[in-house]
Amino acid sequence: MAKGFPIFKGMNIDPIILSIPLYFTLIAIELMIQLVRKRQIYRLNDAMTNISCGITQQITGAFIKVAMVGVYQMAFEYLAVFHLPNSWWYWLLLILGVDFCYYWGHRMSHEVNLFWGGHVVHHQSEDYNFSVALRQGSFQALWTFWFYLPLAILGFNTLDFLLVSALNTVYQFWIHTETIGKLPKPIEWIFNTPSHHRVHHGKNPKYIDKNHAGSLIIWDRIFGTFQEEEERPTYGITKPINTWNPIRANLQHYLDMARQLRETPGFFNKLKVTFYKPGWRPEILGGPIQVEEPNSDTYQKFNANTWRHLQVYLFFQFIAILGITSIFLFTRDQMNIVQQLTFGGFIIWSVAQFGVLLEQSKWQALEYLRLVACGILVYAISPSPYFFIPTIVLSIGSLVAFYLISRAPAPTIKQSIPH
Incomplete structure (x- = not known):
């Protein structure tokens, strides 16, 4: 792997x-609200797993997205029936079209078992906060992307589609919270809001498969899938996943389905x-x-x-992986395929290992190997050879800290807490 990698050159500009x-600023604000309200x-463990699933989805998506964009571009080049001018109504139609296609792709992700395996990850958390917005399934794009191809056939440019689709995704972050109540009726009638989306994440029978909207709740009102928020939802899925491992979270539905x-x-x-x-x-199996x-x-x-000491250790290790992930996401276009696979593989291994530590499983000892690999990787991407000594100090410090923690008596593993 090349030394002195240019970590700020050619940065990714995906919205x-x-x-x-912004995501982590809002999470910090919500944490302050938690301290003030003492609620x-x-x-x-849940927030780390949510963000770990998001990290895993972004890493795998870096490879999947290339193929998906290529398919959209081919459809646009060879199948487009219109050549639309770049005007205000072009952008208005594209915004509505993206949201309309999102609604149907999202709805089918709930109504088709195969597709649900890609989307179920987003619904597994039993909490409801901004970190849940980051919890995304690595396989979801494989099933939902095809719902957007009509936009290419209608003549909407690939880059324009990618921009509007990304902004649609960004919009949906803020609706994953209980700290915002119901908004004024005109807003609630037209837009997707925290109140509407809390319903969507509820596993109460009356809330299941409701409010599939992306940005505009009008689609649910038109197609009969709207449900007003009444009693507070119970969040999660009907068959709890009961794991903090993002790899298992992504695969469990397909294993059960097989x-x-x-x-x-x-x-x-x-x-x-x-x-x-x-x-x-x-019916032969009970219906x-x-x-x-x-x-x-x-x-x-x-x-x-x-154990609290392990929580502190995991918190700082998680911050380090967030930093490495940010470097990967912002600069992956400047990496060759070997570098991308190395970085991506290490990051996914790390978040999976954090799940192993949270669950105190038999694979905890692999943390020593991960820390050594982390030190090598951090040194490899350092823009200057002067990072060698700090990298060695941090690596040895982490190894010693984990050794001391692992020698302590193991805590009780599973414990339930009230809804």
Whole structure:
């Protein structure tokens, strides 16, 4: 790997990436609200897993997006039926078109079991705060991207589409919060708001598969999927994932789906398992799974009682990985494929390892190897050889800190907390 990598040359200008400082500023504000109101909004284990899933999605998306953009560009070049002028109505139609396509791609992600496997990650958190907005599935784009191709055929330029689509995604960050109540009715009637999106994340039967909007709630009102927020939702999925590992979070639905396909008799029944709604089963296996109303008085969230010293260690290691991830996302276009795979693989390994440590599993010892690899990687991307000594000091310090922590008595692993 080349020394003295130019970390600020040719930076990525994707609006989603450029908004990262804004995301973490809003998370910091929400944390301050938590301190002032003395009400738990964040849990370290859940928030770390949310952001880790987002990191994993961004790393894998760096490779998937290349293919998806290529398909859109080919459709635009060879199938476009119009050549639209760049005018105010062009941009208005594109904004509406992107949001309309998002609605249907999002809705089908809830109504088709195969697609749900890519989107379920976003709904796994049992909390509801700004970090949940960052929790995205690595496979989701494989299923939802195709819903946007009509825009290419209608003649909307690839770069324009990418810009508006990214801004649509950025808009949706602020609606992942309980700290903002209902807004004035004209806003609530037209736009997607925190109140509307809290409904979408609820696993109460009346809230499931409602409010699929991106930026405009009008699509749900038009197509019959709107639900007003009434009682406070119970967040999460009907079958809790119960893990802090982002790799397992992304794969668990497909593993369960593979098992269900093996157990389901008949070719057409297997097709229905794949393309019908999540939870569908043939009558011979008991019929579709019925969702029960969660009891807010007895419902317990999945939790892990992690020793405070380990929490502090994980917090600082996580900050370091966020820094490395930011360098990767902002400069990946300047890297060759070997560098991209090396950086991306290390980052995904790191966030998976944090899940291992939070769950106190048997693979904890791999942290020593990860720390050594981290030291080598940080030194490799340093813009100056003078970073050698600080890198060595930080690496040795982390190794010693983890050794001391790992020698301490292990805490109780699983502990539930009230909803």
